Amino acid sequence: MRYSGIRVIKEALSGHKGWGPLWRDPEPKPHYDFVIIGGGGHGLATAYYLAREFGESRIAVLERGWIGGGNVGRNTTIIRSNYLLDGNEPFYEFSLKLWEGLEQDFNFNAMVSQRGILNLVHTDAQRDAARRRGNAMILNGSDAELLDTEGVRKLYPFLNFDNARFPIKGGLLHRRGGTVRHDAVAWGYARGADQRGVDIIQNCEATGFKIEDGKCLGVETTRGFIGAGQVGVSVAGSSSRVMALAGMRLPMESHVLQAFVSEGLKPVLPGVITYGAGHFYCSQSDKGGLVFGGDIDGYNSYAQRGNLPVIEDVAEGGISLIPALGRVRLLRAWGGIMDMSMDGSPIIDNTHIEGLSFNGGWCYGGFKATPAAGWCFAHLLKTGQPHETATAYRFDRFRRGYMIDEKGQGAQPNLH
């Protein structure tokens, strides 16, 4: 069924009885050409592009729980193309361009909203760094504008401009950045993939790989063995656990990141803002809640919940930037498990095992990457070669000394 305005009117007049489920609930088949482990945004997008771009149809996505229950349904929904380094920025710009056409492409309302992202600066050094980053963005086809204090004041008059320690000196504005309804991204890709024949198999956990003579022949699951021509692993925070089943140790630690939403307010925050002097970033959802977050908790975790010190730290950052927040009540807090890589950048690569490829290490920034990660992973699975925007995302970059370290922190995942 195609969604359209006429369809909505028709359904309204007939009691909304014609809407069916968005995707089937098939039994797993004994063999597929492509098996994707992990039904998050990335796994679903990979299956979608394998079918739509690369003409494949015998594809399954295996999801341990339900579609949208992982990080794709837990993130703070920000999309942007404002990276600095060469290995990264062309990829994220490719992703943002895909976001710009996504809803028409998969015929689903994902509420892509390019409301702009403003990274605030509070010192001269930060302003210089913002200028440099802005230039790198523009060189890669993205957009960037450096605002002075007055420019920021026009957009966000209620910020704490005269904070004695951290005065707002300006900001780097990325107008094409914004937010997307995260659940709808999972659902839209799932529906689009299903319509092209992909089997989305929920409640199906991968528990092992069948590897013979260095070749991966399929996946052991809680619903039996599923044979595969190519296996793609895309399980975000569970990356180390799943790849350990194939005997691999990854350059990764799993950490918990928390996020928060306030009670619903009238429209107050038109875009996304990030504080340059504390761990706090914020946007307002269309329902009115302020959606905000900060830094990871900083220790290995698979618990999907964090601790109070970070909540306090984020609240302090928020109130020091927007004093008016002091009266806002917090509605919910939650956590997700991040696949924090050793340089803060991802991996989309083949492994030493034939027929087994990997996509992960997205840290806290993989939502914005969803369309391009899906596209590039599909490209790798189909052709065996990296997509032109993802050539730097290799396993061996650590051995070769080609880290993509945006923050310059070194091999310390909790600092990225």
Added chain:
Amino acid sequence: MIINHPLLGPRDAQEFTYLGDASLIHRPDWQGEDASGQFHDYLYLRDNPAGQHRELWFHEVGDRSWLVVTRNTLTHEISNVELARDVARREGRGK
């Protein structure tokens, strides 16, 4: 989280900074064969288990000692805390 410091008693985890897997105590021999391969594994690869994890915490705003904390990464429950110095000696590092 509360870390039960062997010398100072229960302390808030906020007083500590976190380094990572306690296997970092075992720095490879820089003159050994395949030192560069070993340093690659030491520096970049991690077991990253879901469950019991032995890890290094530094009491930064306290007595500045290094601790080896055994903690369950699924529940955050801490079951054992030792001075890293004792662990390192027991495992044959240092004098």
